[in-house]
Amino acid sequence: MRLIARFAQENENNFEIIDVFDIEIKKTKIDKNNPVTSTLTNKYPAAIWMERKIRDEFGINFEGCVDTRPLVKHERFPKNIYPMRKNFQKIDIEFGEFEPYEYEEVKGEGVFYVPVGPIHAGIIEPGHFQFSQAGEDMLHLEVRHFYKYRSIEKMCENKKPLEIKKIIERISGNESIAYQIAFFNILAKSAGIELNESFKNKSAILLEMERIIHHLTDLGFIPNDAGFAPALAFMSRLSEDARRTLAKVTGHRFGFGAINEEMKYDFSEIFKFINYLEEKINFFENWIIDIPSLWDRFDTTGGLSHEKAQRYGVVGVAARSSGVAIDTRNNQWYKNRGFEIQVRQKGEVSDRFLLRIAEIKNSIQIIRNCKTDSNEKIEFKEFNDGEFHSFVESSIGELFMYIKLKDGVIDRFYVRDPSHINWQAFHTAIYKDIIADFPLINKSFDLSYAGNDL
Incomplete structure (x- = not known):
């Protein structure tokens, strides 16, 4: 069963998680006072960004998800503002306290890091790539996006x-x-x-x-x-x-x-x-x-x-x-x-x-x-x-x-x-x-x- 999408929406009395698979669509209602549900990331690694996005935009948490870092919200985005909730209004948002983003990194003797972007030499869109290197060999890459987040x-x-x-x-x-x-x-x-x-x-x-x-x-x-x-x-x-x-x-x-x-x-x-x-x-x-x-x-x-x-x-x-x-x-x-x-x-x-x-x-x-x-x-x-x-x-x-x-x-x-x-x-x-x-x-x-x- 292939995961196509996982996203949330807010109803009058609850939140709802919608999981779209290639053979079915599942819906899970979540209490607004305790917005917690189970993760899919153990089986579907592509759900990691989907769940991080839901957490940033709706404030819903996922039990068992190993990656709880912000995705859409960059360093100075205020913690307690959830832009996809119905009570969010079009307002001027003041910068929150700066909290450095923690990149996934490979540790070890001789390992160094190469940051690339989000501003690039070519005429391309903004995205950040964090490399963990051993000489010329790429040991690990973390992709970080959402510099172009427009809240569409x-x-x-x-x-x-x-x-x-x-x-x-x-x-x-x-x-x-x-x-x-x-x-x-x-x-x-x-x-x-x-x-x-x-x-x-x-x-x-x-x-x-x-x-x-x-x-x-x-x-x-x-x-x-x-x-x-x-x-x-x-x-x-x-x-x-x-x-x-x-x-x-x-x-x-x-x-x-x-x-x-x-x-x-x-x-x-x-x-x-x-x-x-x-x-x-x-x-x-x-x-x-x-x-x-x-x-x-x-x-x-x-x-x-x-x-x-x-x-x-x-x-x-x-x-x-x-x-x-x-x-x-x-x-x-x-x-x-x-x-x-x-x-x-x-x-x-x-x-x-x-x-x-x-x-x-x-x-x-x-x-x-x-x-x-x-x-x-x-x-x-x-x-x-x-x-x-x-x-x-x-x-x-x-x-x-x-x-x-x-x-x-x-x-x-x-x-x-x-x-x-x-x-x-x-x-x-x-x-x-x-x-x-x-x-x-x-x-x-x-x-x-x-x-x-x-």
Whole structure:
């Protein structure tokens, strides 16, 4: 049984923990006067961040959890303020007393520590990496995030469903279209309607374009971090062409607002682009595969084992590169449009790199097989109260979204971005490597900071 998400919500008379597994959803009510429940971390290591986040935001404790350090709350966040409780108001928060964060560290003679971030040399999002080193060898890595915490879940509360659309679109730029599709799936469930084939086909085209753009970008930056800049130059042009194509069709380079009730777009530019892309990606694959010095860096580097990937519940490219055949698109609707799940076995940088090439080729076939000749419009007349959830395969992996509607407004909004799971397994992929390989390994996963931090 795979753990997908663990999160909390506050009801009138109690707190509630919701555990989402791949085969069932469990709910546990908790006394507000004694907010304590049992941990899942002994069986599911990915629950560690989930429980630490719940503790920071709701003040709920977990018996048996060995890691009780703050996660969302950084050093000067006041102790007794829980931003996801209903009594939390939009106020100016005064800094609390500074309490240094205690990093996990390896002790021993000759061991030293290397802090990296949250400010980096490149134009990337903020995240901190604390290395325990013995010479060049990485002995341990602790990932610390939530520098980009925007309290998006709280931001969405007490708003009508359509009022949060622009927030949803902008949670994570690499996954904007995936987030929008997940949101529309929930709107449809709440409205009691079935999304028509026109919507499904057009949204699938845009989702695959988003996947292509993200993969093309990675296929340039991964070799660049191994010292092969020509790949970055080649792929920068292709990914830019893809973004301009998306902008021509939807009006925005990142697809903000692309998923809507009608999507009356001219998709001919996308069909023209994928014909051009198919030729270029085949050339790129034949070219890059014949550079031995590059594969000397890729092979045996950053290995995420099949066992670790399963134990942590890893999703997306990272999972499929480690032999875990998991993809939300693995259903009959997508198979009818040419979807074939791409899987590799070793979980190394080389596997994650080659899997992205294979997925681009498959995305091209999916786009070709999606029909765009219908312009059926979706009409949302009203939204019913209740609890609704949705799954979408973003360019990073399985995205889970949950919305609870009460009295016509959002009572609880929750997202488990694929990066929230994958960041927790990331440290297991570095132990056989040297610190100079860390940027290469990190880029081969290419996880989202914004999607994780919310």
